Amino acid sequence: MFTIKKKIIFSNLGVVIAASALIAIPVIxxxxxxxxxxxxxxxxxxGAQATAKINSFLLKPMTIVNDMAVFVxxxxxxxxxxxxAFDDAIKGDSALYSLYFSDxxxxxxxxxxxSNDKWEPGEDYxxxxREWYQKGIRTLTPAVTEPYVDAxxxxxxxxxxxxVQKKGANYGVVAIDILLGDLTxxxxxxxxxxxGESFILDANGNYLTNSDSSKILVAxxxxxxxxxxxxxxEISGDKAFVNLYAGGGKYFLAQKISxxxxxxxxxxxxxxxxTAQLRGSVTLILILLAVVLGVSVLAAIGVSLPIIKPIHTVDVAVNEIASGNADLTRRIKISTKDEIGSLVGGFNKFVEKLQDIVSQIKTTRDELGYAENDLQDSVSDVSSAIDQIITNISSVDDQMSAQANAVSQTSAAVAEIAENINSLERMIENQSRGVTQASTAVEEMIGNxxxxxxxxxxxxxxxxxxxxxxxxxVEQQKKVEEQIISVSEQSKALQDANKAIEDVASQTNLLAMNAAIEAAHAGEAGKGFAVVADEIRKLSETSAxxxxxxxxxxxxxxxxxxxxxESSKLSSVSFRQVNEQIISTDQLVRQIRAAMEEQQVGSQQIVDSLKVMNDGTSEVRVAGHEMAEGNQLILDEIHNLQESTGVIKESVSEMSAGAEEIRKTGNKLSEISNMMKKSVLAIGKEIDLFNS
Structure with a gap:
């Protein structure tokens, strides 16, 4: 039992918990x-500090590359x-591995x-x-290649x-290799x-730094x-991405370097x-909340005791009245002047009023007993009359059902006849359309x-x-072929003549050389002849x-x-084949013409037969239409009879339903009478328990 004492304690405890929560939750x-x-x-x-360190690490080699590009x-x-110059530029920095230029x-x-290390590649290099060349040649600002493991x-x-550009055109590429081991x-x-652990990742997420060197550029x-x-x-270079609860109990910080x-x-x-500091603060707040709850429970117990004692006295008195023989003459005595005393006084007045009500109910119970006997007799008479009415209505309903079934069967038979007539009419109509369409198609075919x-x-x-x-x-092609062969033979004659010219030029050149030698032997007297010989030599070279x-x-x-x-020969063959195909096709066309003339005569005979068939179909269609109209009149009359029979049957059904409802009402009235009798007896038994 949840007593008032417990209610006061838990109510106070609830208020304290709510107040503590309202204070603690915002604080937490x-x-x-x-x-x-x-x-x-x-x-x-x-993240910003790490990015600055890495960019600072890369700034020096980028500056060296720019300076050496200007130098070159x-x-x-x-x-x-x-x-x-390259060796001086990277001297003293162990991370700068090699500086080189290639045109x-x-x-x-x-x-x-x-290069600074004086390495010289072979001709097959x-x-x-190389990626450094491909990236570098496209930009005048330093470009960074994908990291790799140096051999x-x-x-x-x-x-x-x-x-590196000279006079606006690419001259070559300056590049520097950097060891990334210092980044770890x-x-x-x-x-x-x-x-926690920190790493640098490449664009694919592979490790560039890791305390486990076996994972670098591999894992x-x-x-x-x-x-x-x-x-x-979500990772960008503008701002570090931070998630303190990234999953798996991990925090995650990431920032793109560049x-x-x-x-x-x-x-x-x-x-x-x-979050260690956060957990400590929350623990302290929860401890303070537990102390406040304990003090609140003790205070609630101290406040509830003076209130519960007089209420307990009232509870004992009420249970004594309830556990007796329902003696309404008993009263509760209490001397307190507070709200509990007022409650007991009100209860005594209620018992006194209840005593008067019970006395009146006992008198009314006897009167209800006499009325209930009269009601039982009337209900029995009404029930017998209703049973007789229901029997008569049921007989009429059976007769109307038999008549309705007969009318329905007749209507179904007439409807089936009507459907057969309609089907016949549709078939005749379809046949007429088919004959008309066939006639039109044949006439159109004759025209075609x-x-x-x-x-x-x-x-x-x-x-x-x-x-x-x-x-x-074919004849023209033969003439063209003969002319082409003639041109071919003339071309061979031209080649022979050109060969003779080439031989003359060679001999002339040899003669010019001999003349030049003789002119040289003649000294001053042969200078003029030497000039002529030189011109003859040039002429022979030009001729050659x-x-x-x-x-x-x-x-x-x-x-x-x-x-x-060769093409002319193939063309001649094609002309002959075309001529043969034309002759063959001409024969087929003449055969088709003879067949089409025979088909035209046969099609005209079909048209005449279809006209005769169309006339007969029209006469049958008129007769079928008249038969359908007569059958429809019969079907309408049967439908009217069916509707009348349905109305009568519905009226009889409604009468039967009404009589059934009256019978149910009579039965319910009888049940109510019996229930009333039982209720009067039960009320009497309960009222007799009260001593009034």
């Missing part, structure tokens, strides 16, 4: 928000001078490549296939490269918690921490290390046959003309050169003429 939220904002702000600062562009570079000329064609040092390396030490202390961060892959699209590198700084660790006959006649005439043209074409060109052109002409001769 404020504390949580403040601590999370502090941790997030620290994370942003750590402004000097007529020499190998040793350039190598010394745009392939090594096999005399290209150059100078294809610099244009000599076995350390991760990346290359920064840019193009550079960011190892940049972390948010004691056991993928998002495979080791698959829950973090969901945040890849678009030029595509690298990302990430830091990950246990979330509970960041006439048209086809005209077309076939014109085709026969055309094929005769085509055959004559084809024969003429022109002869070679003419020979080449004649060779091409001969080749072309040979091709034309």
């Amino acid at each position: 939220r404020m504390q949580t928000s403040s601590i999370e904002e502090s941790v997030t702000s620290n994370a942003h600062a750590q 562009a402004s000097h007529e570079i020499e190998k040793e001078e350039t190598q010394d 745009t000329v392939p090594m096999k064609d005399g290209g150059i490549m100078y 294809d610099k244009s296939s 000599d040092t076995r350390q991760p390396v990346t290359t920064i490269a840019r193009a 030490d550079l960011i190892s202390e940049t972390r948010l918690s004691k056991s 993928n961060f998002y495979n080791d921490f698959p829950g973090m892959a969901a945040y890849k699209n 678009d030029a590198t595509g690298w990302t700084f990430v830091s990950i660790g246990p979330s509970n290390e960041l 046959i006439s048209s086809v006959n005209g077309s076939v006649a014109r085709m026969a005439s055309t094929f005769d003309q085509l055959s004559q043209n084809a024969e003429t074409g 050169a022109q002869s070679k060109k003419i020979s080449a052109e004649l060779t091409k002409i001969s080749s072309t003429i040979a091709t034309v001769v």
Whole structure:
């Protein structure tokens, strides 16, 4: 039993809990928000610091690349001078592995490549296939390549490269290789918690730094921490991405270092290390809340005892009255003047009023007993009369049902006859339309046959003309072929003549050389002759050169003429085949014309037969229509009879339903009478328990 004492205690406890919650929840939220904002702000600062360190690490090699590009562009570079300048530029920095320049000329064609370590590639070295060359040649600002493991040092390396221009055109590429091993030490202390870890990732998420060197450029961060892959699209270079509850009990910090590198700084660790201060604050608040609840319970007990004692006295008195023989003459005595005393006084007045009501009910019970006996007799008489009426109505309903079934069967038979007549009429109508359509189609076919006959006649005439043209074409093709063969033979004669010219030029050149020798022997007297000999030599050389060109052109002409001769032969064969096909087609056209003339005669006979059939179908359609109209009149009369029978049957059904309702009402009235009798007896038994 949930007593008043317990209610007072729990009510007080509920008020205290609600008040404590209203105070504690906002405090916990404020504390949580403040601590999370502090941790997030620290994370942003750590991300910015790490990014600044990495960019600072890359700034020096980028500056060196820009300076050396200016040096190469402004000097007529020499190998040793350039190598010394490169060596001085990276001296003293162990992270700067190699500085070099390569021009745009392939090594096999005399290209150059100078480096601080004086490495010289072989002629088979294809610099244009290297990523540093491909990225650098396209930009005048430093570009960063994808990191790779150097074959000599076995350390991760990346290359920064840019193009060098002279007079507005690309001259070559300056590049510097950077060892990335120092980056691990550079960011190892940049972390948010004691056991947290920080890494630099390449554009694909592979490790560039890791305390486990076996994972560098081999393992993928998002495979080791698959829950973090969901945040890849939220990482940018503008601001660090921070999630203190990234899943799996981890926090996650990430910031893109720069678009030029595509690298990302990430830091990950246990979330509970960041929220330790928050847990301490919440624990303290919960302890204070428990102390307040304990004090509230003790206070509630102390307040409830003076109130519960008098209420207990009233409870005992009421139970004594209730546990007796319902003696309404008994009264509760209590001397208190407070609200409880007023409650007891009201209860005594209620018992006194109840005593008067019970006395009146006893008198009324006896009167109801006499009335109930009279009602039972009347209900019995009404029930007998109603049974007789229901029997008569049921007999009439059976007769009307038999008549309705007969009318329905007649109506169904007439309807079936009507449907058969309608079906016959539709069939006749369809036949009439079919005959009409067939007649029209045959007439149209006759017209088409006439048209086809005209077309076939014109085709026969055309094929005769085509055959004559084809024969003429064959004859013309033969003449062309003979002329082409003649041109081919003339071309061979020209080649022989050109060969003779070439031989004359060769002999002339030899003669000019001999004349020049003799002129030289003659000394001053032979100078004029030497000039003439030199001009003759030049003329012979020009003649020889022109002869070679003419020979080449004649060779091409001969080749072309040979091709034309072959094509001409193929054309002659095609003309003959076309002529044969035209003759064959002309014979088929003449056969088609004869067949179409026979079909035209047969189609005219079909049209005459269809006209006779159409006339007979029209007479049958008129007779069927008259039969359908007579049948419809019969069907309408049967439908009217069916409706009348239905109305009578519905009226009888309504009478039967009404009589059934009256019977049910009589039965219910009898049941109510019996229930009333039982209720009067039960009320009398209960009223007799009261001592009034």
